[in-house]
Amino acid sequence: MATKDLHEELLKLIAPKELTSNFDLKDIIEKKDSIIILFEEKSDRVPDELLGKEVIMDGFVNNLDLQTFPLKDKTVYFAVRRRRWKERNTTGKSYSNTYDLHEKGMKTTKEFGAFLKEELGLQPAEYNKFWDSLRH
Numbered sequence: 001m002a003t004k005d006l007h008e009e010l011l012k013l014i015a016p017k018e019l020t021s022n023f024d025l026k027d028i029i030e031k032k033d034s035i036i037i038l039f040e041e042k043s044d045r046v047p048d049e050l051l052g053k054e055v056i057m058d059g060f061v062n063n064l065d066l067q068t069f070p071l072k073d074k075t076v077y078f079a080v081r082r083r084r085w086k087e088r089n090t091t092g093k094s095y096s097n098t099y100d101l102h103e104k105g106m107k108t109t110k111e112f113g114a115f116l117k118e119e120l121g122l123q124p125a126e127y128n129k130f131w132d133s134l135r136h
Contacts, residue, residue: 007025008020011025014037014068014069014071014076015037015039015068015078015109016101016109016110016111018099018100018101019039019078019080019099019101019109022041022042022045022097022099023039023040023041023042023080023081024039024040024041024042025037025038025039026038026039026040026081030074031074033074033075034074034075034076034077035071035072035074035075035076035077036076036077036079037076037077037078037079038079038081039078039079039080039081040060040081040083041080041081041082041083041097043057043083045083045097046085047085047095047096047097049095050085050086050087050095053087053088054087054088054089055085055086055087055088056085056086056087056088057083057084057085058084058085058086058094059083059084059094060081060082060083060084061081061082061083061084061096063079063080063081064079064080064082064101064102064107065077065078065079065080065107066078066080066101066102066107066108066109066112067107067108067109067112067124067128068108068109068111068112069111069112069115070131075128075131078109080101082096082097082099083096083097084096106123106124107124108124
């Protein structure tokens, strides 16, 4: 199996499908206590409102940082960058896609948020305090 295929298979094991199918892995930053995995929306994901029109990319919307399951005894975050688009030769409104990556009010992946609530009965901030107490 080619190295690229192995990377994609490994990524599919740790990231939700909606993330891996709509975003490209751009970087992995390992810090002392955390790992940040940076994803950028694929350049062919033009919003439905602009389909069939001539469009240009208009930057990115604010990053969405989602906490997920820990790896190597470190807190893991997916930093998600969504593109902003507009119709070419207009000064009008910009558009971006929305994805169902997290539960409302939680900055975790859906899977991790469900685990925290159902299995541990914790909110992310409570879990992080608990996790820090185990590591130090």
